[in-house]
Amino acid sequence: MEILLEQRHENHVDEKEEVAVTSEMAFVVDHGALMNALTICGKVIPKSSAIPIMQTIKFDLNGDTLFITAVDVSQSVLQMMEVKNTGGVKGSYLFPAKEGIELIKRLPAGSLTLTRKESSVHVQYGKSGKANLSVLDSDEFPALPVLGKTDMIPISLETLRRAAVTSLFTATDEKTPALNGIHIYNHEGKLGFQATDRHRISRFVSDIPIDTPETFLSSIVPAQNFKQIVDSLKDSVAIQLAVTSTYLILRDKNIVYFGRLIDATFPDLSVAFKGIDQGITITLSKEELDKTLYRALSLDAQNNRVTLEVDTTGEFVVHTQSKNSALTEGFPTAILDANASFPVMKFNGKYLREALLLGNRETKNVQIRVSGSKSPGYLTLEGDPSVTAVLLPCL
Structure with missing residues (x-):
């Protein structure tokens, strides 16, 4: 740089x-x-x-x-x-x-x-x-931010892209600026990214170590700005990331990007993850669930509501209904915990489908863990512990 x-x-x-x-x-x-x-x-x-x-x-x-x-x-x-x-x-x-x-x-x-x-x-x-x-003369053009001494962290474009997907989980309310951004933080020595709009949470923990935790600064970056610049780095190979007290910095050999941070305090989300290992787990094909939700969202259901349950024949189904229409699809290959009784769960189908985007293309199956119809659901990717989505139920 x-x-x-x-x-x-x-x-x-x-x-x-x-x-x-x-x-x-x-x-x-x-x-x-x-x-x-x-x-x-x-x-x-x-x-x-x-x-x-x-x-x-x-x-x-x-x-x-x-x-x-x-x-x-x-x-x-x-x-x-x-x-x-x-x-x-x-x-x-x-x-x-x-x-x-x-x-x-x-x-x-x-x-x-x-x-x-x-x-x-x-x-x-x-x-x-x-x-x-x-054209205009450049004499009065604003100067770039002054770059002081800062630790640069090597990061792949694929990691940045997965981090940028968390922008789907952010809010757009000017009254809550912290929720309009992606929280970049130290997650047990790894570079983590999380976001929430109060109805759902996404957390992506990369495999990138934070070598200097004593100087690393957690930050909140504007979600839409972050996603747009990451989407633009399509030809970048050797990317580095840094966080100062004021800016997020991304660079490769031909580009330097400065993004001003959101001056706010990100909420403590640790309580929301306490139930991640509790309850009942069902394993579903990611592709099949995505296609089912795509069709279900064609109906004008209230709050895009979809219901997940085991029907009277013992098959796991997803169904939804609007004022004039209904849709039900079964998942005969779904795997439910042995001797477990899956509660009737109602989620926002749009939120559930967007949670699937947190995974990479190689992900075959997703797991949804629930402990009751009024408790949050936890979506994880089979074989990929880096991603967790927390979804509040529609009551």
Whole structure:
């Protein structure tokens, strides 16, 4: 990260490479590479702002490296890509985000040439295509957060993606900011992620060790911001994560992301997990349960309610009904604890189906443990102890 940030401020042009010197800031860039970078910027830039500069993206050309920066009050991102500096000079300007991203998205694949001419940038594409966009000077563009000394934790993209799924379990109420985020914390020496909206809880404990627990800071990151940036890191390989007192930091060799933390106290959820080893367990095919819930949710049942029970023939069934319709599906391959009597359980079907997303694609079976119709249900993945979902029943 330090290298990327330092390179941004270097004054360097490779004199060994022959370029057509125009004394204008100009560069050639691959359309796909630029579009990928702009897509990430689009996740950061606010949808609307009374400040025009916040609706722009900073292009900073230094030698054959283009630095692309997008900033919002709650998050910012710096990206680096290789281009061909055809002007032979360095410089910067503010690229219009809304029209600029939309234009680049609609241009044909291939090389693009962007040339700064006073208060506009000329875009050349295809055999003879040309477009002009108004740009701003970059003097007053907000600075990136200052990066102090912090411990970076290596983390895989797959781990980040599984952590981001917990965003489904967060709230969206401004009155409870802590519930709008994902809690990143130390779970018995491992990096953990949890979220709740008071009706359900998700917990994902990764296999990543926290080597310096004495300095590790638990934090709450805005759920939607976190998911959007993780979804954008599709080509990243060597990712690192850090948490400071103010920011979540994600980086790979070409990207640095700063996400401002939610200043709130996350609720203590330990009590909700006390019953995880109690009660009766039923094991179901994850795929079959997902398909059944998908069909059940087509009915307009109150609170998306579905009922899980053992019918009079001894078969485990899931059923639901609306004012005018009903659906029942059996699970002949379900495995119930020996000599156990499964209570009638009513859950929000949407919540139950979203809990299945916490697992990876290789997961074949899920287990639901219950101890009574008025007690929470615990959903876990067979063979994967890293994930637990707690679902309150519909009473």
